[in-house]
Amino acid sequence: MQFLDSAKVFVRSGDGGNGCVSFRREKYVEFGGPNGGDGGRGGDVIIECVANLNTLLDFRYQQHFKAKKGGNGMGSNRTGAKGADVVLKVPPGTQILDEDGDTLIADMTEPGTRLVLLHGGNGGFGNAHFKTSTNQAPRRANPGQAGEEMYIWLRLKLIGDAGIVGLPNAGKSTFLSTVSRAKPKVADYPFTTLHPNLGVVRFGGLDFVLADIPGLIEGAHEGAGIGDRFLGHVERTAVLLHLVDATEENPVEAYEIVRTELESYGAGLDGKPEVLALSKIDAVDAGDLKEKSRALEAVAGVKPLLVSAATGKGVPEVLAALAREVEAMRAADVQELLPRADEGWRP
Helix, strand or coil: CCCCCEEEEEEECCCCCCCCCCECCCCCCCCCCECCCCCCCCCCEEEEECCCCCCCCHHHHCCEEECCCCCCCECCCECCCCCCCEEEEECCCEEEECCCCCCEEEEECCCCCEEEEECCCCCCCCHHHHCCCCCCCCCCCCCCCCCCEEEEEEEECCCCCEEEECCCCCCHHHHHHHHCCCCCCCCCCCCCCCCCEEEEEEECCEEEEEEECCCCCCCHHHCCCCCCHHHHHHCCCCEEEEEEECCCCCHHHHHHHHHHHHHHHCCCHHHCCEEEEEECHHHCCHHHHHHHHHHHHHHHCCCCEECCCCCCCCHHHHHHHHHHHHHHHHHHHHHHHCCCCCCCCCC
């Protein structure tokens, strides 16, 4: 198992150190007074987004993360050391969810982002803190504050610019291996792809990330086949490449099955821009291909592109269509960051 996109872990911040009861006792010092130091603060639980990860596999082998307790205070007004933090390193695209699995705490999309999820407990006061003019020899100190704990869900949604969807054996992995340096497993049986694969595509001076997910079948939203759990990895994409196998007896039915599953899943997938293409055209004669293309166009409302990843025919046209949508999304994102003309300048 080399890919994991969901994990439940237990996290706990460190307890604060206890305060110290101590008095200064030195030769020739008649009234030393209290000098007990405060306890140190407990360690925090931190989530860090790092760029060189693309799976949550590390959390299969460790599910409990506890920060260290703060050091106890000591005499001579010495404060205890702060407890060591515990850092959970997650890949970009990881969502932090509450124990119920629905409440979103944070969405870690940018490498380098750090989130302090739980703060360590405060250290207790030593007896030097309680010295007053009327109580010059206090014999009390506070215990450290207890840390916080909780269960959280880590859910990974890969960050890709374009995603490939379709029935099993529609040629998705073959297409990805043709247009990028990704090396997904390719075979002639259904569900060869068991986990998402990413590849970087360069076309016309534009680089974008293409995501290939396991194939969908009818009833995937109810758990049929591998189910629709991997559709979350194309939620963030700008465009979907819908591949329909040209060797299918009824490509219209194949198209409608996948569209139904996208609508059932929700999350706006059915409203994303879609590039429709008939794949494996090298295995179909021209007359049959023309007939299937017309039937698919009548249902989808757009003329499908014709592509063969094995021979390379039609691949540039498909990449050009994907690149246009990716560029449009990036331009829209940049436009959102720019101040509007009616807002004027702000300090």
